[in-house]
Amino acid sequence: MAPCRRSVDLYDRPVARVFSGIQPSGDMHLGNYLGALRQFAFDQYDHDAVFCIVDLHALTVPQDPGELRRRTLEAARIHMAAGLDPSVCTLFVQSHVHEHAELSWLMECTASVGELRRMTQFKEKADKASDQEFVAAALFTYPALMAADILLYEADRVPVGADQRQHLELARDLALRFNHRFGDTFVVPTAAVPRVGARIMDLQRPTEKMSKSVISPQGTVGLLEDAASIVRKIRRAVTDTEVEVRYDPQAKPGVSNLLTILGATTGEDPERLARRYHQYGELKADCAEAVVALLEPIQARYAELAADPAGTAAVLAEGVGKARAVAAPVLDRARAAVGLLPR
Ligand code: TYM
Secondary structure, rough: OOOOOOOEEOOOOOOOOEEEEEOOOOEHHHHHHHHHHHHHHHOOOEEEEEEEOOOHHHOOOOOOOOHHHHHHHHHHHHHHHHHOOOOOOEEEEEHHHOOHHHHHHHHHOOHHHHHHHHHHHHHHHHHHHHOOOOOOOOHHHHHHHHHHHHHHOOOOOOEEHHHHHHHHHHHHHHHHHHHHHHHOOOOOOEOOOOOEEEOOOOOOOOOOOOOOOOOOEEEEEEOOOOHHHHHHHOOOOOOOOOOOOOOOOOOOOHHHHHHHHHHHHOOOOHHHOOOOOOOHHHHHHHHHHHHHHHHHHHHHHHHHHHHOHHHHHHHHHHHHHHHHHHHHHHHHHHHHOOOOOOO
């Protein structure tokens, strides 16, 4: 079933499109799930839903080719294990749809150097790199590719964690600027950021977000990690020297992060949850139990999917066709708008 912009729901309203992407650049973690992936599964039933493993984005930092291949397939399986149903949504690999790289060029021609320079993620990564370290030019132009990803699918809604808000703002600005210069071409997207869980912090360094990089293995909970290891990491999570359980991300980042994880996992409000606890130990025990229970069915489904590599390949092959059916006409429209000859 090809996703179609003109599909309608039972009441004849046009169905909005949702698009999002995740990089196969490291082991996927609890932050990816609570901030993004979980929303994907909710959204697929009442939207035209398109999800992408953004392997081209992963190349902005050095990758071992074999590991990249392995992680790309792993990411696809994790998407399905987390509830994405390929018969309802579209799941594909970014580099299989060449329209992404092509529209990215048009977006680079639409964005200014000043705008790209203001991107916090670029500034952070470039600042951290030592003088001798290689920083790829693509790390700078990355948000243009991300805008292309979104605009190709005429996405109305883009579920992401809080760290992607600024990139989404840029995608909106580029869509508006392009439409203004060349006439209506793109749908202007909106970020959908969850109320709880949009920024899960590292368990060992709770003032920094949990991330796929390998700098803090003890602070990161992998989606495929075994239960004993998850319990150990949460039990050893950094808190503070007080004893009061209170939700206050500024003053008590570690405790607040545990409350956020527990709240996001159980669907409760972190501030209200805090009133129920009098000791950090109790909070950690409940948090660990909730996370293990959350991940158990995902891991079981992942194991089934991993036992059937041909099944994953078939889903991704079908995804390319469905994705290109949407992306190709949008790219053609953008090409024509700027004055490129038809091919
Ligand atoms: P990536 O691969 O770093 O992360 C994937 C998704 O997970 C969210 N996320 C988090 N949410 C809560 N807490 C955390 N600690 C945490 N860490 C990551 C991210 O916000 C993201 O939603 N540039 C994007 C990938 C991308 C994309 C796109 C996203 C490329 N093109 C188009 C949406 C639409 C990225 O690096 O996400």
